[in-house]
Amino acid sequence: MEVHPPEHGIHSWRDFLVHMGTITLGLLIAIGLEQSAEWFHHREQRNRLIEQMRVEADTNVLICRHVIDLRLRPESQILGKWGEVLRATPDKNNQVVVRVPEVLRTLDSQIDENALLPTIPVWTTAKQSELVPLLPGETTQFYDSLDHTLGWIDTMAHSEVELSSEYDALVRSISGRPVAKVLPLADTLHMTVEQRQRIVEMLANFQVHNEGLIAETVAFQSISESIQAGTMTMEGYKDRLNHHPDTGITAVSQVHSNK
Numbered sequence: 733m734e735v736h737p738p739e740h741g742i743h744s745w746r747d748f749l750v751h752m753g754t755i756t757l758g759l760l761i762a763i764g765l766e767q768s769a770e771w772f773h774h775r776e777q778r779n780r781l782i783e784q785m786r787v788e789a790d791t792n793v794l795i796c797r798h799v800i801d802l803r804l805r806p807e808s809q810i811l812g813k814w815g816e817v818l819r820a821t822p823d824k825n826n827q828v829v830v831r832v833p834e835v836l837r838t839l840d841s842q843i844d845e846n847a848l849l850p851t852i853p854v855w856t857t858a859k860q861s862e863l864v865p866l867l868p869g870e871t872t873q874f875y876d877s878l879d880h881t882l883g884w885i886d887t888m889a890h891s892e893v894e895l896s897s898e899y900d901a902l903v904r905s906i907s908g909r910p911v912a913k914v915l916p917l918a919d920t921l922h923m924t925v926e927q928r929q930r931i932v933e934m935l936a937n938f939q940v941h942n943e944g945l946i947a948e949t950v951a952f953q954s955i956s957e958s959i960q961a962g963t964m965t966m967e968g969y970k971d972r973l974n975h976h977p978d979t980g981i982t983a984v985s986q987v988h989s990n991k
Contacts, residue, residue, distance in 0.1 A: 778866040784854045785875070789959040792850040796953035802844040804946045810836055810843075810914040811939040818932050828928045830921045840915045849885055850952055852878060874955060874964045881952045888945040895941060899934045902927070 813836055821830045855875050858864050864872060900911045906927055907918035923931075958964050 777863060781854070781858055781863055781866065782871070785858075785871075785959060786962070788852065788854045789956040792852070792956040793953055793960055795848055795850045796949050796956065798844070799847040799849060800946060800949055800953075802842075803847040804942060804949065806839055806843050807914055808939060808942045808946065810840055811935050811942060814915060815932055815935040815939070818928055818935075821928075823925050823928075826925050828921075828923050828925060830923070830928075832915050832919055832921075836915060840913050843913045845913055849889060849949070850882065850956070852882060855879060870964050871959075874959060878952065878955045878959075881948055881955065885945065885948045885952060888941055888948060892938070892941050892945065895934065895938050899931070899938065902930060902934065 813833075817833060817836075818828075818830055821828055852875070855878070858867075867875075896911075903909070903911050903916045903918075903921075906923045907916055907921050909917040911917065
């Protein structure tokens with residue numbers, strides 16, 4: 733903005749005050765226009781970001797449902813039943829011969845190993861771009877909870893990979909063949925009582941991590957559903973947890989109480 737001197741000289745205090753008032757008014761108008769333009773720009777950025785977050789929540793709800801239904805829940809069922817079969821098999825001369833039940837084999841074959849876990853790239857980008865201050869406080873709190881829950885999902889998933897690797901190595905040492913998905917590829921396993929005990933303990937540990945991962949994924953899904961519906965309140969979040977078919981509020985609360 734340029735300020736020009738008056739065309740005619742200033743000869744009185746009245747002329748001076750008029751001139752200064754004109755300059756001040758012009759400056760205020762210019763500042764007001766600039767701030768208005770910035771406000772509209774920020775509003776557009778905020779609305780665009782909220783819409784992107786809603787679309788991301790839509791996707792994450794579908795991802796959570798898929799990974800729970802086609803991977804995590806079947807894994808948990810097989811881990812429990814396979815452990816029961818191993819414990820129930822009698823031993824003879826410190827040797828155990830176990831045949832993998834066909835019904836579990838069928839369930840194992842239906843697991844989708846490629847089922848993805850949820851991600852929140854929109855929120856990550858918003859933090860990196862310093863757009864988070866544009867959002868309402870409740871939205872920020874919800875996404876902080878979502879980010880925190882995702883951190884636990886990633887941690888548990890990493891632990892599952894390590895447990896799965898140890899389990900596979902033990903099964904290979906016993907049968908000479910790897911694990912399919914949860915069950916050994918070999919139809920029959922010949923092992924010692926000690927080896928059976930090691931497998932049973934691994935399966936139990938694996939199942940604990942698996943159920944924890946289910947609980948955290950349910951929590952993530954419930955938060956995403958709140959974002960999806962535009963009702964980001966703790967009451968709505970807890971209500972969704974209460975009505976989730978896989979884990980109730982008690983199971984999920986136990987997981988979060990350890991954080």
